[in-house]
Amino acid sequence: MKIRIVTLGCKLNFAESSALMNTLIAKGHERAKAGEEADVVIVNTCTVTDTADKKDRQAIHRLQRENPNARIIVTGCYAKRDSRLGISDSRLRIIPKSTETFIPAYSREDRTRCFLKVQDGCNYFCTYCAIPYARGRSRNASIAEVVRQAQCALIEGAKEIVLTGVNIGDFGRSTGETFIDLLRALDDLQPDYRVRIGSCEPNLLTDEIIDFVAQSKHFAPHFHIPLQSGSNEVLKIMHRRYTRELFAERIEHIRRVMPHAFIGVDCMVGVRGEKQEYFDDYVQFIQSLPVSQLHVFTYSERAGTRMLEMDLEVIPIAERERRSKILHAISEDKLQTFYAAHRGEERTVLWESKKVTSLMYGFTENYIKVSRPYDPKKVNTFEKVIV
Ligand code: SF4
Numbered sequence: 367m368k369i370r371i372v373t374l375g376c377k378l379n380f381a382e383s384s385a386l387m388n389t390l391i392a393k394g395h396e397r398a399k400a401g402e403e404a405d406v407v408i409v410n411t412c413t414v415t416d417t418a419d420k421k422d423r424q425a426i427h428r429l430q431r432e433n434p435n436a437r438i439i440v441t442g443c444y445a446k447r448d449s450r451l452g453i454s455d456s457r458l459r460i461i462p463k464s465t466e467t468f469i470p471a472y473s474r475e476d477r478t479r480c481f482l483k484v485q486d487g488c489n490y491f492c493t494y495c496a497i498p499y500a501r502g503r504s505r506n507a508s509i510a511e512v513v514r515q516a517q518c519a520l521i522e523g524a525k526e527i528v529l530t531g532v533n534i535g536d537f538g539r540s541t542g543e544t545f546i547d548l549l550r551a552l553d554d555l556q557p558d559y560r561v562r563i564g565s566c567e568p569n570l571l572t573d574e575i576i577d578f579v580a581q582s583k584h585f586a587p588h589f590h591i592p593l594q595s596g597s598n599e600v601l602k603i604m605h606r607r608y609t610r611e612l613f614a615e616r617i618e619h620i621r622r623v624m625p626h627a628f629i630g631v632d633c634m635v636g637v638r639g640e641k642q643e644y645f646d647d648y649v650q651f652i653q654s655l656p657v658s659q660l661h662v663f664t665y666s667e668r669a670g671t672r673m674l675e676m677d678l679e680v681i682p683i684a685e686r687e688r689r690s691k692i693l694h695a696i697s698e699d700k701l702q703t704f705y706a707a708h709r710g711e712e713r714t715v716l717w718e719s720k721k722v723t724s725l726m727y728g729f730t731e732n733y734i735k736v737s738r739p740y741d742p743k744k745v746n747t748f749e750k751v752i753v
Contacts, residue, residue: 367395370404370436372429374422375412377473377481377530377564379442382463383410384473407436411444413500416666419444430457443500447670465502468540472515477719477746478728480524484512484548485531489539490567492594493605493676494637496668501532505540509551516552520559525716525746527552528562535570546575553582558748560716560731565590565632568616569608576616580623586731587627589620590661594634596651597644603678604637610651621656626708628733629657633693636665636686639678645689652696658704658733660697664690708734708753715751717744 369390373383386408387397398404407429411422422444430438438458446462463469465487472482485506488498507515516527529552531537537545552561561584566575568591579585591613595601598609620627633652635645652660664686667674681689713730717738720727726740734753738744 367405368398368402369395369406369408370398370433371408371410372425373410374425375410375414375418375443377528378471378483378486378532379410379412381471381473381481381483381530382442382469383408385469385471386410403433404436406439407433408439408441411440411442413442413444413447413496413668415663416668419448426458443497446500447496465500468505468507470507470511470515472519474519474522474524477523478716479526479528479718480516480519481528481530482512482515482519483507483531484529485534485537488533489536490533490607491605491672493603493673494634494665494668494671496671497532499670504533504536506531506537506543508541509543509548512548513551513555517555520556523746525559525748526562527559528564530564533567533570534564535566535575545570546572546578549575549578549582549585553584555584560584560586562586562588563590565592567592567607568613571616573619576619577623586733587624588630588731588733589627590630590632591616592632593652594632595637595640595644596633596648597640600637600640600644600648603639603673603676604634605672614651614655617655617657626711626732628659628704630659630661630733631655631657632661632663634663634665635689635693636681636683638665638673638676638680640665640681640689641679649692649696652693657700659701660693662690662693662697705734708732711753712750713753714748716748717746719745 371383371387373379409426412418426440440460441463445460468486472480474480487502487504489504491498519527535545537548571591593613594604594606596610620629715728715730715736717726717728721740724740725737727735727737729735730753736751736753
């Protein structure tokens, strides 16, 4: 049968779709080519926000139209949370994925980079978040399994591995291992590659991990840390497991041992109970942090989450958007400051395969995007450059 998989959402979904396609090909099925009608279309959905749910429904409708004879299978996070999806079609089957087992997976974004799933699920149940209901409890592959998958990706030619999961710092919960031991095991696979750690909760990004990255051979000085709010009152409402003081300490530690590290920070705005004074406090705090970029998310109500049962002020949508704009502007300033601070330094770029007009692009170890005239011989190679 000819199969098409359409993926929405995060890197974890992409990794899982890629593993599913490989399994189906191994069972004798074929990948439908671009423009060709498929016998089966699998839609791997996301449910992180309201907009994600909407995009899922739009994609399903479009695929039904484009593939009038195909059987449509909907799986992924949205399928798990809403088993009817409000769609009726006799060709449609909804198969929520398992929230019990750990399914190993990795995907290649292009020739250079591989997203390697090391962990799934979450036990934290932050009050605004629907992910634990969609992906189940925290579980992980064993270190031996992750190393085996990483080696496969490197043999296939990947040069950069991005460790991916829902709450990757919680790695080890189901195997009795630790995240730091996983990092140690991934630091000596072959001479020529690098590893980035995906988003890691601040309470789990220990000083030991930061010091390890600073002296490691292959780990990039690049951190992605969810702050979500810079107000301790709002962090409490969210049931986050740290204070802003702990967060600031982590950032200070990174800057002390890796002044050139790229630090991206997830920030949410407009959650219930985020009073104006709390938001002002949040803005002041974030301005004081020497981070490189903010990833700003606007809160949207998610059915089934605890925040909806709490007696809290609801922030109007227009005000949520205003707050989002304020943080976006701060983010742009921080990014430009980071670039300016490191201009003229020597770094190592990994050139990617994409050609845009006559240029090719790549990222340095500390995530600065650089370009040069396209040269096919450079694709998927490391090169020292002055940024
Ligand atoms: S740590 Fe919190 S925000 Fe992240 S997936 Fe778990 S419950 Fe959601």
